[in-house]
Amino acid sequence: MDRLPNPAWLRSFETAARHLNFTTTAKELGLTQTAVSLHIRSLEADLGQKLFTRNARRLELTELGQSYALTVRRALGDIALSTNSLFGPASRQTLTVRAAISTATYWIAAELPDFMARHPDIPVRLVSHIWNDTIAPKDVDVEIRMGYGDWPGVTSDKLTDETLVPVCQSGSPIPNLQTLHGSPLIHILGYEDNWARYFQAHGLPPAERAPLYSVDTSVAALQLVMAGAGCATIVERFARNAIAQGAPIRIAGPAIPFAQSHYLIAAPGTAQPSAAAGLFCAWLRERLALDAAG
Template identity: 50%
Template sequence: MLGKHINLTWLRTFEAAARHLNFTETAAELGLTQTAVSLHIRSLESRLGNRLFHRRARHLSLTEIGQAYVPTVRQSLSDISLTTASLFGTTTSRMVTLKAPISTCALWLAPRLPKFRAVHPDIELRLVSYIWTDTTGFDDVDVELRVGRGDWKDAASEKLSDETIVPICGVGLNSGASKIQGILTGPLIHVLGQEADWGRYFAAQDIAMPPGISGYFVDTMTAAIELAATGGGYAVVMSRLVEMANATIERVSVVGGEVSIPNGYYLMRPRSKRSKRPEVLLFEDWLFKEFSDES
């Protein structure tokens, strides 16, 4: 029976532990000892009459009921924080700063942000884009998305998605019966840093990378899509970015099947000792859902 109130400190510890899945990192964030974190979790589990975590050697994971409990706890902690700020004022900004690749910002994130604002109109959003991954720190960034293999040395990361690429060209450019023959005539548009994608695409078709095809080199997938849309040639780009290119009018055609790539989207996990603000946690949860829905 839950006749007594549950200790709010236990819930804060549970939320942080569910995020880190590591009691040592949870203790560092909350300024507690690892023993205190374990005690908070055991006390909460005893109070609820259910185990919230599976504890194995060097591995911590949420139980099924723990997974179901996390969103409610997170939302409740956020509601308490936001209501407190509304009634009594706060010096803490309720702005979330998100950093992501420029093509992701323009073609995938920006069109979706109004959905988040519709649910959380009191949270301001600041979107910062970049072309090349910058590992100089997280001082001014609340949430960072990166595209890669998750092997960065500056911070831990959590995978959000697997990705595929598709070949595209401007509408009407490839009207012949053989799409692959059309691609082989070029020009090919290469994205700097992703030059291997064309090789992956041709390998998936059991075709050797054709030598001597003239082409272009651009620094973003946004530029590659624009160049392809205006008749500049063929590009291979992430499948999830093509939809927005055709949002208002069909500008590019997909001229081949999807091919898996080793890169995916990752949410960076800086090893900060500061507790994340509730609005940041809400935005991270929303990001996970957006990627999950598309999968």
């Protein structure tokens, strides 16, 4: 790295450049006046230039000091801005919620404005499982997974029962299940049997046509549906939220039960949930109860 003076010296210099008074600077930084004066002298010695002119009753910045103060102030401001943007203000505890990208996109994100309206003092960071390698389990406050609830090494608490529906582009002519049976089909990797299960539930054999597309998320499947590439089977909750958000898709057939559900996950040895996490989980269950009621 290129030459960089001691950050503590730079902070003292920037504050002193604003106040032009070492006593006031010391009060703002929680230091002694002697410590501030030592920081400034050390910085000047390191740079080989005077930054202040010390008069009997006041300080003045030299021309070099004025130019350097602008640069240092901008740099410290950028660091503060980035710190607050990424980690939040020190006085506020960010709630980190992790979910699969489809769950995050087509369920949790759609509901979050209601949570924020009720709890504006709790910043929420919503992350997907693609960040598993960069976010340690201990840094996740609430985790939501879809599956059978049989993950080893964790405690799972069932949140939902889900249903599955076929979706097609909003303008597609799909008058009945027979037409759907012969339409171009989109498969989601890991759920390749969803179409067969759907058709079986309605007394139809598996589709004979090979899938035109196979994708790894419901998000990608819905994008293909919106583009008119074919039809996909999607968790009904996701489909209805996507439609509510204006996605040009429609549900093309009746729902069937889906074997997988959403669960709240707790790892072994996890500390008691924070107050914010408790409020979030209670709010989520309340929203689900409202959905179930109509």
